[in-house]
Amino acid sequence: MSRERADMQDIRPLSIAIVNLMPTKIDTETQLLRLLGNTAMQVEITLLTMRSYESRNTARQHLDAFYRTFDQVRDEKFDGLVITGAPVEHLRFEEVEYWPELCEILDWSRTNVYSTMHVCWGAQAGLYRHYGIDKHELDAKMFGVFEHRVHQPLAPTVSGFDETFLAPHSRHTGTSIADIEAEPDLEVIATSEEAGLYLAASKDGRRIFVTGHPEYDRDTLKGEYDRDIAKGKDIAVPRGYYPGDDPAQPPRQRWRSHAYLLYANWLNYSVYQRTPFDRSSISNAASADEED
Incomplete structure (x- = not known):
């Protein structure tokens, strides 16, 4: 930041909303809060849940105590929004029970949120709604920790990143890099030879799309693997996660630093x-950015 701009700064807490679509909501909210809280900035969080879908894995008491619905915040403005992944990849977007409500949120974000971070299925949903870019089925689940390469080292989102870095993936569908490159408003920022697209963004920085799960804890992939094995599913060992790809060994967390840096x-x-500074003018600022 330039000295001129720094001298003019009025500082206030940032208002960030999180649309938590993950079934393990408490784990996910903890992971995201840890990343969002690792800066010098004050961050005020609003947790959002779907009114059109009843969560089966999180106690109603927890949701009532800590979550709001979109109807309760639709007239508010937020500096930032995070939309998480969801275990609904096998469905077409229109077949997802809460898709109409999520479309409302995605459309609302254009005028009521300054910048949105879309994660995993949330990234696919955002690309589909905003740009008409669809997901495609993978031959096998993309599951593990993969090496990625930065293509746009001057992009602010990857400021301070190494040329290559690690990040976890856990998904059955993917997004074509060629489709992103064909959209004039988007740029590909980081990819993996094995996992494909990882990070893309609109050129104004107001929409960030992350196809992996940088927020995952050390044992999150292990929990998914153990769960599927217990259910008798034909699931491969997550690649690059256990030492020697041996699930008898304790997993290693090798992506934490870049996860913190991405969110910071x-x-x-x-x-x-x-x-x-005045959040009520976010829609005007958004319109000005789009014109530029």
């Missing part, structure tokens, strides 16, 4: 430095 960069460059 988003909060700093896409949210804090660009969102209006």
Whole structure:
């Protein structure tokens, strides 16, 4: 930030909403709060759940105590929004029970949120709704920790990243890199030879798309693997996760630093430095960005 701009800074807490679509909501909210809280900025969080879908894995008491619905916040403005993944990849978007409500949220984000971070299935949903880019089925589940390469080292989202870095994936569908490259408003920021697209963003930085799960804890992939084995599913050992790909060994977490950096960069460059001090003018700022 330039001295001129720094001298003009009025500082206030950032208002961040999280649309938590994961079945393990408490684990996911803890993972995301850990990443979002690892900066010098004050962050105020609003957790959102779907009114059109009843969660089967999180106690109603927890949802009532800590979550709001979109209807309760639709008239509010937020500096940032995170939309998580969801275990609904095998369905077409239109077949997802809460798809109409999620479309409302995605459309609302254009005028009521300054910058949105879309994660895993949330990234696929955002690309489909905003740009008409569909997902495609994979031959086998993309499952493990993969090496990625930065293609746009000057992109603010990857400021401070190494040329290559690790990140977890856990998904049955993918997004074509060629489809992203064909969209004038988007740029490919990081990919993996094995896992494909990892990070893309709109050129104004207001929409970030992450196809993996940088927020995952050390044991999250292990929990998914153990669950599927217990159910008798034909699931491969997550690649690059256990030492020697041996599930008898304790897994290693080798992606934490870049996960923290990704979220810190988003909060700093896409949210804090660009969102209006007066949140009520976010829609005007968004319109100005789109015209530029």
